Every structure is written in structure tokens, then in C-alpha cells.
Amino acid sequence: MFTSLLILFSSILLPAQTVLVSGEDVFGQCLDTNQAALVTAPAAEYGQLPLTVECRVQLTDAKGYNILVAHESKASAAHWELFTTPGDGKLHAYTPGRDPDHIHSDTVLTDGKWHWIGFVLDRDEAALFVDAVEVVRIASHIHKETRVPGNLVIGGLVEGGLHCRGYIDLLRISSGATWDHPLPTAPLTANPAVLGLWNFNEDDPARDDSGHDRNGEFRFREPKEDETPTLDIPGGMPTALQPLPESEDVTPLREIFAKHVQSLDLRSIDIDTLEDYVLRQWSHDFRWIGKKEYPESRPGGPDPATLRRQVFDENALVWESDDKVLSTVWRRVDALVAATADDNDTEYRASLRHDMERLRRACSKEKLDPDSPSYKALYLALCALRRQWMLSDPALDFDSLLCVVRGTFEGSVRSNPQTQDAQGGHFVTQYFGFNALPGGGLYRINSFKTRPEIVDILKDARVQKGRLKGQILDYGAFATPDLSYDGSSILFAWTENEDHRWIHTQERCFHLFKVNTDGSGLMQLTDGAYNDFDPCWLPDGRIAFVSERRGGYIRCFDAYLKVPSFTLFSMDEDGGDIQPLSYFETSEWNPSVNNEGQLVYTRWDYVDRENCLGTRFWISNPDGTNPRAPHGNYPLPFHTFPDHVPWSSEPGRGRDSRFGAPLVEMGIRAVPNSPLYIFTAAPHHGSVYGSLCMLDLRGKDDHHMSQIRRITPEEPFPETEMPGRRHYRYGTPWPLNESLYLCNEWENIVLLDRFGNKEILCDLRAMPCAHDERLRIINPIPLRPRTTPPALPKNVRSREKPDAPPATIAVMDVYNSDLPFPEGTRIKWLRIVQNIPKSNHAMGEPMIGYERENTPRIPLGIVPVEEDGSAYFEAPVAKQLIFQALDENFMAVQSMRSSAFVHPGEQMTCMGCHEDPYDAPQRIGHPLALQRPPSPLQPECGPLEPISYYRQIKPIFEESCLPCHREQQAGLQDMSYENLKEEYSFWFAGAMFGDMTTDYSGVHGGSRTIPGRFGARASKIGKALFDEHHKDSVSDKDRRQIIQWLDCNSLRLGAYVQEEEQLKGELVWPVLDVDPENVSGVETATPGLSGNFWHDHKDLPLVSLTAAKE
Template structure:
């Protein structure tokens, strides 16, 4: 008798080996008829073509006015492909003659001759395929890819899609032989291969689930993520989990349990099946391996710690950019950002490109787009998409960002926040100015709308909504600016591998009707980008770094008239250490971050600043006027590595202008001296806690008078709702604050407006300056109020020991 467990193991082993079966010939007519159905839908209402006409990579990808039916569309687009390849020197004279005959035949056959029109359509599709396969870019005879199922459970969310315990068992690492034939064959390169070292030594990977694949530059080694898909036993230990067993059960997620058998780990292997090595282990999700030019591997990991702030009732640990040696040793944190990041790749210049979710004091659905950094983690920068004017007028999120060979452009998936890594394909040109919408983007697959942003291509939602879903394209691998390998399925479930082009053509390469394909790439060596030397020192050699601002007035906005910036305030933010979005309510602004003011540094008369800063913590900066009030503030964070010298041209400087230093006749004043040391802030500013920073001012100046007038607001430190003091509840409506909630962008935008923030914009300071009875604050007391108002008017400084904080005790952060 075979046990249930035994039957499950047999089933999973069969599933994992699916791509090793001998392939049947592709049923191309059936595929083309499915594409015909999609074309008919696209032609039914052509308004989308007008709506996106100025945003496409090539106009041939639209439906033309002259297109009467799918046959016309395919003939026209095939002609665009043929013309392009002919200009590349491909001899397509015979195909051109056949296409001319089809074009003439289509002009003669009436539209109501349905069978004849369909026959013309199918002939055009088969001719298109022959033309497509003549492309000189297809100079490889094998493809590498993964198969995997969509997550079988968990929230339909950009973060949860990379949790091992949500993965459905099954899948494999496959090589596709003869990919550009009508009968390609796939084989499982790791079937029955045993892990050679680590906790899983001696075991195969047949029964788990795969995710995120990369190929080394020599074309011989692969790296990927894999999970055992382990179950959580009834007697599992929950003491080391972010939530209790009962809370997990109450929220219908008893499988959200982080342990080595339920999470993704990174593996490496040779393509001949040898040297299968487990590189990472532990209770963290490790995934998205990316070979770096120097032989190390970048990857995404939860090891940094912290939780996202809008996860509702479930734990969502933050995962960020890390790096390790090729053998798994030397794991190092590259990114100290406070929330999630995804999908690192290396561009043509050797820089790391990745997606960062960026919502410091702003909309939690406003920015998860392209960032870059050096391979050692230095100098994180947003060159595109971080400050939208309206979320719905461009991709909601961009994932799978990858550099296009021999180009400064990149390809990405316009993906949803409340969904998975699929959507529409776009091309990014970060060298163009960013207008906060589509100026840097072109649609490669314009018939597919941007999930969550649009209800139809070019027709934005009034307010983002992931309906219709639109998770149809994914995992693009650029061959050049016009041709891409990717996966596609209009049914959004079992994505097959396709070659797509900017002219609107797509050709099926491989599809498994029972499981999705992902991460297709040519199996061949590729050009290794330049190796950028590390400039980060070991932490024991340098506990600090330096920041240079060449000219704070260099900005892409207008400063308030007669503004003089005298100092920069350095603020440290603390990653969230509790998983529930409202535990605690850190202040009146939802999803605000705990923080601490480190202090200030001087700005010289020419707008320059040069100062030391701590390493390994997320920071943001504020430009202060002569009264010490914030005139401008970051709504993002940066961080430094030991020994790093971070340079900013200005404050939100125009990114495409020549660096200020290249236009100067002499060095900025700040660089003619030693770097400033941060002048520490007042007591109670780190961590910034209302009971420690503000309540002493109220006790000294306000409480006695307010007690004499029963109708006056209660300004005592007595604790009330949310654990907040009565005084905080009384003053919060008079404070200036920024919310992190979905949709807050409609009220507060995606970036600060100079002079209209913090204390300068608060009702409280206006009330005091207009004269509030006989209240006379000292400079120190006014400074404390200003500091609180400039830094989002929180109550708590950190996320734990709330009672102690409420009583005015200093509670340090658990995670920095």
C-alpha cells in the first residue's frame, strides 16, 4: 500500500520532470487561430490605438485604419518585419514575392468569404514565421528557461509572489533544443541531479518549486532560486516567527511560516548537471540571483530585516539587494533601503539595475520603478519613474528591468502592485527627461494595458485598480531594441515562450499547456560588462562616509523668493519592526516611519555642503532656512557604505545636466575644508518622540494655563487613544503631515513643494506667530516644535515598548 505522502512525492517528481518529455510538433494553426481571436477583440474598439499612438515603439504595432480583419493586420505587420530585416542585409526576396501575392489575394477576396479570409490569414502567419526565423539575431540553437506554476495561495501581490510557502510544487530548469523549428525539444537539466553540499546534500530538486533564473556570462553555469515547498507541522515552533500560530490561523494563513524548508534559497549548477550547490540557507527568502561581471552574485534577500508598512494583517518582511561570492560565502548587504526591492540585473556599463519600492512619507502605490547602484551598493539613484504626476498615466510598477544590448535603453514589464510579475512590455530611455508620465517610455506591446493603472491601453483609471488584470507578458530578454524573447499568455496562466517585435508580431517558440514558462534566454556566452572596482572599505576600517552637495540651489524646481539655505538636517529612518500596518499607529499620518534626527551640517554661501555621515542606515536630508525650518525635504532615502564618498549635484537637480563641478572655475567652498561633523540634535530628537521632544515644552508653557480653561484643548501627557497622549491628540490636527496610504498622492503629490511643508505649512506655527495669548517660547522650545513638525509629526519614535515611550522614556530602535 502506498501512503498519501508517497503518492504526493511521485506526483511531484513527475511534475518536476515535465520538460524532459519528447515534444510533439507545435500546433501552429491552433496557435494562430488563438492569436486571431485576440486580434478580433483588439479591432472591435480601436480607440486604444488613438490613445497610445504617440507612445508606441513602432506604429506598425497598432491597428491601422486600413486593417479590415486579422489577415490585413498580419500582412501589414509582416511587411514591416520583412522591410526591417531586409535593411539588415537579409535576403528575403523570395519571401517578399510570396507576401506580395498574399497582399494581392487579400485585396481580391471579400470580407464575407470567411473561410478564404481565414486561409489567407494562416498563410500569412506561416510566412511571417519563416521570415522571423531568418533574423540574424537568432544566432543560437538552444534556449534556457524555467517552468513553474503560479503561486497556489497567498495574497495576489508583488511581494507575496516570491514567498516559497506560496509556491505550488512542480517545475524545472530546462534547455530547449532547436527552438526555431516546428518541433523543438525540451529537457530538464537537473532531473535526478543531487545537491553536492549544504543542508540538502544528497537530495534532488525534483519535488520543489523554482523561481528566478540567471545564466553566467560564460554560458556554462546557472543560478536560480528553489524551495522545498515544505509544510508546517502541527508542532512547529512559532516563537521565532513574526506572528503567533493563532494569529496566523485567524488570518487564514497558517502556512506563512518562515523556516528553511518553506522559503526560497539560491543554488548554482553547471548546465551539464554537475556541481549543483546550495549557496544560501536559513529562514529567509533568498531569490533573484544575478551573476555580476566580477564573478560574484547579486540577489534579493530578507536578511536585512524589517517589514513593509501596508501589509494589512499578514507579515511581509522587506527584502533588499544583497551580494555574495560565487561559492555563497561573503554575503553582504548592498541596500539598506527600508522596504522591498526586486530583480537585479547588470547594464552595459557594469551598473546594477533593479526595482525599488520607494514610499517615504508618500503614497504606498506611487513608485516602484527603476533604480541603479554600483556593484558594491554605492550611490543608489532613481533615473526614471520615481516621482509620478499621476500614478495612472504610466506603468504602475516596473519589474524585470534589463539592459538592451549595445544600447542605453532598457526593457521592463509594466506590472501591478496587487498582482504578479506580468503585464505589458515597455522600453525605457533614461537619457530622456522624465515628465512624471510617459516621456521616457515606449510601449512594445501596446495592445496590453498597464495593469492597475489602466482599464484599457491609454485609458487610465480614475484611481488605480487591478481590474482588468492584464498579466499577459513577462520575463523579457532583449536581443536588441526591436526584438525580445518573453513569455506570453492571454489567459494569464500557462505562459509560453515567444519572440515578439516592436512591429506587433509574436511567434510561439514553446508552450507547455500544464505549466508556465518563465525567464527564457539564449543559451550561449554573452559579453561581460566592465568590472567596476569596489570602493567600499571593510566596516572595521571606516565607520563613516562623506556626503558632498555641490550646490543645494541647483534644482529642477523654484525655491521660494529670497530663500537662503544655511544648513542641512540629517534624518535617519528606522525600518518597521512590527508586521501589522497599524501596530503601532506611529502618528496621525498612516504608514509613517519611525525616525530620529541626527542633527545638522552647515551649507556654505555658495550652496555647497561637505559632511560625514553614518553608514549602513537609511537617511534623508532637509534644506533649512536661517530659522532652522525645512524649506525642502526628501521623500525617499539614501544610505552610505564604509568609506563611501556620495556626491549630489544639488537638491532634486536636473539629472541630464552636466555636473556642477564641470562648470565651476574653482572648488566649492565646502570642499576647501575638512568635512563637517553632524551637530547633534536636541534631546528627544533621536529617536524622535513626542513625549520627549515636545511634551516638555507644553509642560513648561501651556499646561497650567489650559487647565484653568476647561474648554481648552488638553495638553497634558495623560495617555489616551492609540497610546497617544492627550496633548498629541489635541495638537495633531494643527500639524503638517504626509500619509503613506494608497491614494495619498492625490492630496500631497509624489514630491515636496519647496517652502510648503513642515513647520512653514503648519497651522500650529501660524497660530503661535500670530500671537497665542501671552505665550512666549524660548528659541529652544520653538526649535523643538519646528523639529517635530518638519519630520511628519509622529508620536512614537520606534515601533515597540509603546508604554515606555508614552511615559517619556528613551527607547532605541531594534533595527537601524
């Protein structure tokens, strides 16, 4: 065995004087935040309003975020921080407990000068001041109040990671709103309103001079000579048992229940067969029916009129006409009976109907006090009859369920109401093995309709194959099971993880296993220092799964968290022949097979877009070809140019059409014998749970809710109707038909129907595992054979199809677009551009473009478009591709804000450019392009290289443009990258959640490209290239190079590595998805693709902190 270790530095104990420096314009000494941050004692007063924060700072560069001061962690509603953004160095404030949650300014602080900053938080407004001048004031109100107590940090975040590049001389926090901030002329002094004050005195630099003794300790960034570094790894949540809350004593319920059953002669009810947890659940629902549970930590929700429009079945609502709880339950039971009863009802169901009528007469005889024991007894009797009716449904033609018990370190709604990314409280980090709570298991629930018998499937099973051969999996954590179509074999994910530390090792990652349903034949299928999970049996016997093997990182995480991407792969049933199904750059989840044999799954698609867009329904062939997003990938507004119309407006911001709709669609499954799909409306900042919905793709997508109906209207949508970073109620649904579903509700398994009826099938206390409240029973699957969908033919080069021709792409008609091209536009070329995944983990480091989540691009070539709009050309394989439609001047008229990819041997066909999927093609005759061989890719501007301002554009500006501008004293006199950011260049933003339509995104937001309003065509520089001053003075070669740069997002750098070399204009190749010997990646060029990816042959750094190998 060998182990490689990458060390991060922090928490080094050094003399405090080493962080103080003197200098010009410094009042004594100041804190050198390049070396350390000051972590001060917590104070509740820092979160109370009104509040004023003042500090004197000098910032030295804008290479990354500069955190001036931060109160509590980002998970706290009382968190506030002052920071500057990478690239531009502009001042902002972040206040997640308020709406809007950002205060943005255009004031640059990273100029090496001292600045006096003021920040005022009042109950209804917030403001920023710089050098005694108010630079922004906005209306701002509190929308959540749940606090996570924590420190105040000067020069960094409470969580660590990000820091401040510069110096802080003074900092004062005061109660009250101070709207006048004169420049200080001496060290600050305290007054009765001052809550905290730091002058960084040499004698005691961490001392609080306010008189409150909120002194601090320094947190150092780097070790000094002869000091031993320590690991800085997120984690640390406890593994100690957190027991479930004390359960209700149901003895009194049984007594009053039995009395009424006997007096009413309800012979079909046998109270003795009812488990205690069933009575407890009914009693719980008596209080909460139709209501959102745990509202104190989960505020918000839609209005009743919205729910009535969007509910799948109106009976699932509580009606105004309902007379308390019993009336609601009766209405739902009546709807159930009416929908499921027929002339062939069994004698058993006939007896249930008889007792229902007897009970109905009893309920109608007299008006009972809803708080009386008798009223509740009648309610319990109705629940018992409902339970027996639901459990006798013909769709429940099986006796056993498969499930797992699983939890993460994000805790539960009771013990940790606000979660964090590092705890597994994020839709990516929830599937990291080191975030899996040890405990749980893989179980079979026999006789679930009567008295459940729980079987630990792996109790005596020993691994027969793999690194763990001979071991029993009686420890670690389990996840994501799937059952073979014949009902005989189970796939599942398991990790050895035993505590909470963010280290990617093979012991702390999920791996895939296979076992027979009787516990025999346990085999390990995958291994390594990357997570493999979400296995899914394919109709042809192969296994689809999700894995980090693709390489690369998510683009939106701060430096303190390393978050690899995971995408779809497939393998043989014995774990061999692992092949990528997807070459996408961000994450994918929860694959399942629909009734037609296609793969459906969730994909996070935010190419050039705000980073919480596009985590919706995707569908592809089971070999990964032809991935499409027929629903929800492009919310409104499509653009944010000044003439855009907000989808909706609220004080201080325009809302986009994600709000009030599911932000994330997880656990998508086809309903048997139906065109519908069930899914969980889940959070981005949270795990796989939320509110259950039904999806119908037959109707046209209005980019909001036209295709979606709510099954569980009492649970609002996470993040778009109630706050993120919380816990949510329902999840992991398994549809039995359009009206009946298995799922989890909190920690238990339930049977749910469209009418709002619900019955618990098993609770966590019944499971033979630790009864930790952080665990949930999830992923219920009927343990029986099911119909195998058709096995679709493979469309890629494979063992079954080794002689497939080289990959090609055919476009039938580029003019076939749901957004019309400008009148008179003729498309002459297609440009094929490669999008590059992020090979390092820290957001905005380095800044690739003007926004911190922009990605590098490589133009791979252009191909001709025929007069009828068709194109046919050789396809780059195993790369993310962006297609652009070019006019006669090689300017892009239309481009993608997503990406496509082509597998080796695939023959991809596109009907148009964002064609309307609901309109039939109008083409007459055979496309001209398909009447000839495929076009080769033609290099557009010399050798194929990554787009880089410093290599391709800066020399043109300095050698050709600026001399003329200066000579004529006209035009731009400064053509540096930073000076071209607005109007002169063109770029789309990959900004933070909620910023798609705000002032922060400006004209760079939206979800789509508008034909004719893109790239060079929509920028001052691009338009000037053809005016009378430039059309003759700029060479064709330079003009095309500039156009290409503007059309490719006006990028600063072409790779995530070797920034200094790129700033010098040197050629630097990206780490991922590129072979410099065959940049285009077409299969007619050499060398060909030798592995799964173009970077497979490279000696790449590991994506993890620690890797262990045999």
C-alpha cells in the same frame, strides 16, 4: 534540529453565551466583538443594489482598525465593509468594486458611546449616516463586477485578522435605498425588504431574525482557560492538478492549410515540420489579434488616440484602415521585412520573399469571407512565412534557450480570475516560497527554431554542497534563473515547498543554487528561514541577489499577513561574503546589469507617500552605491495643498499621473548595444506579468509617459487601465535588440517584435512537467556567451579595499534644486534624519504618527552649509537617511520624501537638493566645504533620541504653553496629540492606493516636498513660535525641540515596540538599524559597525512564524 513556534489564536470553539454582554442602553444583550466575530451564511442578495445596512455600535478605542461588518473578501467586487481608522476612529466604508472605492467621513465613533450607523449603496451614489444624520454622500459607480462568493462577517473580515474593539447591539441589512435612519428605541423587526437581521438574543445569539435562516457561527479571538489554541495561518489553496483546458484539434486546420499551400505552390512552407501548438497559437491569434484577451475578468483599457501617441511602433496597433485580420498581419509582416531585409539576404530569405509575393497575389485576387476556411488558410500561410522570416533573423544566432517553469497559488486567468495577496497575487508575496506551486523545473530548450527538444537540466544532478547535499531537486518549485556571461553556469532559486501555508521555514523559503549548463556541479549557495531569489551575475564575478535578510516588514498589510521586506545583497560565487547592497526599508526586485556595468532594478519607494507610489526604475553602481531614480519616482501632483492642480479629474476624485502609466516596472533589462531598456508594466496587486514597454531615459521625465513607449498595446496597464488582483499576459522579457524580444505570453514562450509580429517557441504542454494551468514557462535566456559589461571599481570598504577612509557626504550646492527655494532664503544647516524600518508586521499597530504607515525618525545631527551652498560632513552608515535644508531659525525649507543611505567607506557626492538631472551644474570654483575636513554631526536638541510627542513635546506644552494659554484664555486649550492633527502640526501621509489626491489624504498627499511649504514653516504651531506672543515666552531650547518635531512629521511614537512605555514618556529604542551605543552611526565613533547592520548584535525575534535551524 530545533524548531521554534509562534502561536496565533483563532477558531476556538466556546459557548456562544460568553460573547454576549448586558449593559446600560443595550436592547437586551449585545455582541462583545473584543472576543468574537459572527460569521454568517453567504447570501448573493448582500451584493445586489440598492442596499441598506444599519447597525448599532459602541467602540472602545482607536488603537487599530475596527471592522464593524464586512461582506465577502476584499478580492470580490461585491465586497463592502464598514470600518474606523486607527488613531482617529473615523467612520469609512470600503467598496473595491466601485469608483471611488472609499466613502470617507470625519465622524469619530471611538468615544465609548452608542451610535446608530446607516450605510446606503445605490447604483450611482453611496452615503453614510451616524445617529440619524447624513455625514457624507458621494457619487459612486460600479467599475468591476467579478465576484468571489463568501460569508458576511459581523465584527471582522472574512479573511480574518482585523477585528472590532467594542460592541454591536443590532444589525440589519435590507434591499432598497433607505435615506431616513431614525434612532432605534427597541430591538429591530423584520419586513419584506429585510435580508438579514441580528438582535443577538440570549436564547440563540447567532440567529438571523429576518426569516431567511442565515444564521452564523462565532469566530473567537482568544482561547479561554484550559482550551488548546490552534494555528491561524493563511493559505489553503489546493495543490491538486488543475489541467490545462482541452486543446484545439488542429487536424482540420492542417488539411485546409495543406490544400492552399499546395495549390499556391508555396515551396518554402513545410507543413509537416510545424508543431500542433504552433497551429493552435495561430488559430487563437486569428480571433484575438489586437484585442485584450479574457476581457470578462479584465475590463478597461485606454482609448485608441492614447495608444497611437504612446506605441513604440504604430504597426503594433490595429488600424482603422485594416481590412480584417489578414490585412493587419500583412501590414506587420511587410514592416518586418522592410526593416530586416538587405542586399545580403540569404537564398533562403529570397525564397520566402518569393512565396510572400505569390501569396499576396492570391489574397488580392478576390474578396474572401473572413469567416470562410479559405480566408483562414491564407492567414495560416502568411503566418508560416512570417514565422520562418522571424526565426531566420541574425539576432537568433543561438540554438538553445534557458527557462524555468513556475507558478504560484494565485492560479490562472481561467481558474481563479481574481487573485489575493495571500495566494501570491501581490508583487511582494509572489516571491515567498510558500506561495510557489510545487512543480515545474529548470529547462534547456534545444532546437527551438525547428523541433524543440526539452532537457531537464537537473534530472540526474545531486547537490554537492549545503544542507541538501546528495539530494536531487526533482520536487519543490523553481524561480528566477540567470546565466553567466560565458554561458557556462546557471544561478536559480528553489524551494522545497509542498503545500500552501504561510510559514517561514527554511523548507518553505527560496534558496539560491548554482549549476553548470550540462547539469554538473550543482551547489547550494544560501539557506535559512528567509527567501533568497533573483540572482544576477555581476561583471566582477560576484552575485547580486534579493533577500529578506535585511529584517523588517512591509508597512501596508493587515495583521493577518506577515510580509517581510526584501532588498539587494551580493555574495561570492560560492555563497560566501554576503554583503548588503541596499539598506532600504521597503522591497527591491529583479536586478540586472546594463551595458555600462551598472545595476538596474525595481524599488518600492513610498517614504511619507501613498503606498503604491514609486515602484519604478532604479540604478546604482554594482556595489550598491549611488542609487538613483532617474524616472517615474515622483508622479504629479507634487503636493495636495488647496491650491494644487490635479493631474486629471474624474467624477468624485482627482487622478494623479500614475493613472494611464505603468504602476510597477518589473524585469528591467538593457537592450544590447542601445541606450534603451525593456520592462514589464506590472501590477502592484498581482505578479510579475503585464504589458511590455520600452524605456528611453534620454528624454526628460514628464512624470507620466514621456520616456515610455508600449510594445504590446493590446494589453492595458495593470491597475492604472484595468483592475488589479487579476492575471496579465506578458512578462520576463529578454531583448535581443531594439526590435526583437523573447518573453512569455500567458503560459508559453514567444518571440515578439516591435511591429506586433509574434511566434510561439514552446508551449507548456511540451514541457516534461505537470501540465497545470497555473504554471508558466518564463525567464527565457539565450543559452550562449554574451559580452561582459565593464567591472566598475568598488566605492565601499571591502576585502579588496579594507583601508577605505570613513564614509562622508559632500553636497555641492543646496540651492541647485528643480523646485526653487522661496526668494531670499538662505540655507545655514543640513539636518540628517534617520528613517526607521518597521519591525512588526501589522499596519498601524502602533500608530507612529497621524497616518497608519508613518515611520519613526531619529535626528542624527546638523552640519553647517557654506555661503556657496556646499556642505561636507561625516556620514552615518548602514542607515536610511533623510536630508533637510534648514534656514537660520533651524526650520526645514526643503526635505526628502524618499531616503538615501551610505555604505561603510563610501564617499557620497550630491550635486544639489533634487537638482534637475538634465541641467548642467553652473558652479564656478571649488566648493568651500571641500576645502576643509568633513564636519562632525552636531546634536541639535540634546542627546540623540527618537522623535516622540510624549517624551519631547507633551512636557513642553503642558509645562510651558498650556498654563499661559489658560491664564490668558487664549490659544489652544487642548494640546493633546489627537487635537493637533490638522493645521497645527505638519505631516505627510502614507495612505492606501488611489488616495494620493483624494479627500482622504487631504493636504498630506502628493509625491514631493515643496520648498518653504513644509514642516514648522507650514504649520500653525511653527508659525506661532516667532510671533509677538511667543518669540520671548518660548525658550530657544523648547522652540528648537518643537521645530524639530514638526519637521520630522509630527510623530507620536519613536519605535514600533513598547507603546505603553512610550506613552509615559520613557525612552524606547527602535529594534532595527540602531545601536544605542553609537546612535549617529558615523565611522569615527565607537562602537563601529560590526556586522552588516547596526542591529546584527541584538537578540531579535525572528521575522517568521516558524524557523528551523540545524
